[in-house]
Amino acid sequence: MEHDIVIIGGGPAGLAAAIAAKEAGADDVLILEREKELGGILNQCIHNGFGLHTFKEELTGPEYAARYIEKARELKIPCLLSTTVVDLQREGGGVTVTSVSRQDGLLQTRTKAVILAMGCRERPRGALNIPGTRPAGIFSAGTAQRLVNLEGYMPGRRVVILGSGDIGLIMARRMTLEGAKVLCVAELQPYSGGLKRNIVQCLDDYGIPLKLSHTVVDIRGKERVSGVTIAKVGQDLKPIPGTEEEFECDTLLLSVGLLPENELSRAVGVDLAPVTGGPIVNESLETNIPGVFACGNVLHVHDLVDYVSQEAAQAGRNAAGYVLGRRASGGAGIPLVPAGAVRYTVPCTVDPARMDSEAVVRFRVGRNMRRAVVTLKAGDKELLRKKRPVMAPGEMEQLIIKRDWLTGSEGSLTLEAREEE
Amino acid sequence: MAFVELTCISCPLGCPLRVETDDEGRVLSVTGNTCRRGEEYGRKEVTAPTRTVTSTVRLTGGGSPVVSVRTREDIPKGKIFDVMAAIRSASVAAPVHIGDVVIPDIAGTGVDLIATAEREAV
Numbered sequence: 001m002e003h004d005i006v007i008i009g010g011g012p013a014g015l016a017a018a019i020a021a022k023e024a025g026a027d028d029v030l031i032l033e034r035e036k037e038l039g040g041i042l043n044q045c046i047h048n049g050f051g052l053h054t055f056k057e058e059l060t061g062p063e064y065a066a067r068y069i070e071k072a073r074e075l076k077i078p079c080l081l082s083t084t085v086v087d088l089q090r091e092g093g094g095v096t097v098t099s100v101s102r103q104d105g106l107l108q109t110r111t112k113a114v115i116l117a118m119g120c121r122e123r124p125r126g127a128l129n130i131p132g133t134r135p136a137g138i139f140s141a142g143t144a145q146r147l148v149n150l151e152g153y154m155p156g157r158r159v160v161i162l163g164s165g166d167i168g169l170i171m172a173r174r175m176t177l178e179g180a181k182v183l184c185v186a187e188l189q190p191y192s193g194g195l196k197r198n199i200v201q202c203l204d205d206y207g208i209p210l211k212l213s214h215t216v217v218d219i220r221g222k223e224r225v226s227g228v229t230i231a232k233v234g235q236d237l238k239p240i241p242g243t244e245e246e247f248e249c250d251t252l253l254l255s256v257g258l259l260p261e262n263e264l265s266r267a268v269g270v271d272l273a274p275v276t277g278g279p280i281v282n283e284s285l286e287t288n289i290p291g292v293f294a295c296g297n298v299l300h301v302h303d304l305v306d307y308v309s310q311e312a313a314q315a316g317r318n319a320a321g322y323v324l325g326r327r328a329s330g331g332a333g334i335p336l337v338p339a340g341a342v343r344y345t346v347p348c349t350v351d352p353a354r355m356d357s358e359a360v361v362r363f364r365v366g367r368n369m370r371r372a373v374v375t376l377k378a379g380d381k382e383l384l385r386k387k388r389p390v391m392a393p394g395e396m397e398q399l400i401i402k403r404d405w406l407t408g409s410e411g412s413l414t415l416e417a418r419e420e421e
Numbered sequence: 422m423a424f425v426e427l428t429c430i431s432c433p434l435g436c437p438l439r440v441e442t443d444d445e446g447r448v449l450s451v452t453g454n455t456c457r458r459g460e461e462y463g464r465k466e467v468t469a470p471t472r473t474v475t476s477t478v479r480l481t482g483g484g485s486p487v488v489s490v491r492t493r494e495d496i497p498k499g500k501i502f503d504v505m506a507a508i509r510s511a512s513v514a515a516p517v518h519i520g521d522v523v524i525p526d527i528a529g530t531g532v533d534l535i536a537t538a539e540r541e542a543v
Contacts, residue, residue: 046489047475062538152486177505196435390434
């Protein structure tokens with residue numbers, strides 16, 4: 001089989017990318033999705049709060065996904081479901097995509113361009129080094145969410161949650177509504193990485209305590225979890241002896257971060273950024289491999305799906321431009337360097353010769369800040385200065401770079417966030 | 422007189438609010454907010470808090486055990502567990518489409534419970 005654009009993943013990123021590519025004139029677009037239906041993780045996110053930016057109304061995850069699925073159907077974009085991509089290799093001027101499925105067996109597809117939209121997965125227990133036994137009853141928050149919301153199965157009755165990421169907070173409420181007792185949420189950091197709204201509506205509403213600067217130091221139980229020990233941590237994030245507290249429970253949920261899923265990106269030779277764990281991309285969201293684009297949570301973990309859809313649409317348009325010969329590929333571009341509290345930027349480079357009149361830069365800061373100032377500089381020349389009353393690691397930020405600002409710019413651009421003097 | 426402590430959720434600032442009420446539960450003052458929306462949020466949360474409830478209802482003949490649902494609009498916060506009890510005792514047969522009414526006027530709230538996912542009959 002041969003195609004112009006193959007999109008790996010049929011979640012919010014893959015769907016928005018496919019729709020935008022098709023609308024930009026790319027006729028031959030194919031989506032490969034490993035689940036038996038489109039929509040990705042949105043299918044299990046049955047809570048509301050999606051789409052406020054895109055549709056100006058509050059939708060649940062499946063409702064948000066359905067709008068894009070319907071659009072993809074209207075545009076007659078073909079999808080192969082229950083199809084898992086196992087390898088990507090550069091070949092000639094394009095990429096060979098190897099996938100497997102029950103109906104087709106092993107399938108090789110040649111394509112001019114690829115859009116990586118595989119999303120992310122949860123950090124597992126093995127990455128946390130929690131001591132204790134290895135009984136049943138320890139789930140990642142997302143696994144528990146899938147069990148409750150899609151499989152109709154309650155994973156436990158007395159629950160402790162480690163990590164205050166949004167999925168953990170959402171599951172604290174969900175399990176409570178389904179009759180479980182959620183004893184507490186323990187968070188290693190002195191602040192929560194979750195959205196304020198979730199702390200109020202998922203924990204405060206149900207009297208679930210949020211224990212900041214606390215972690216799990218022991219898990220007990222033979223066949224099944226019988227209890228966990230939680231201790232306070234110091235500024236070095238190490239447990240403080242004598243602060244241990246015992247909780248009798250049958251379930252421990254882990255909501256301790258998300259990791260972009262880039263095995264396939266690595267296989268095809270895409271360079272990854274150490275901070276995000278996602279591909280290093282230019283302003284077109286193109287990786288170091290010509291014709292390979294990335295968007296959504298495989299690129300960097302987002303907090304709002306609305307921004308995933310916007311970013312993916314941009315990747316889709318650019319991939320269409322690439323296969324239609326309207327958009328140049330590769331080239332160095334001006335490096336965009338994070339400074340001060342800015343941890344990373346997406347993209348990492350901006351090419352004034354290729355970019356549209358504007359380019360979106362998304363970034364995160366590494367600490368909670370009040371009365372912050374964000375500046376964009378080319379050498380000593382200040383291009384942009386923005387005041388932000390509050391910035392937090394849990395809230396993705398974005399700004400627009402205009403092409404006009406970059407005429408005559410050499411060297412690099414610096415994006416800095418710091419507290420106002 | 423009584424005081425209620427809240428965190429405002431109108432924006433990421435998360436101002437700590439202190440709402441003062443009289444003996445009849447009427448709001449006398451909201452302090453701690455830094456904008457007008459904070460005051461409105463504080464007043465509503467103390468006098469008539471509402472929430473959208475999302476959950477799942479048992480599904481028959483649809484190839485999966487449950488289908489996701491939500492209240493079409495917000496319901497009074499105090500009715501959340503009544504709504505959940507009604508949801509738990511309900512079941513619905515496929516096909517189900519987004520927006521289909523699963524339980525009309527759930528738990529006497531005047532608000533319908535609607536499906537939020539597509540489930541074809543199989």
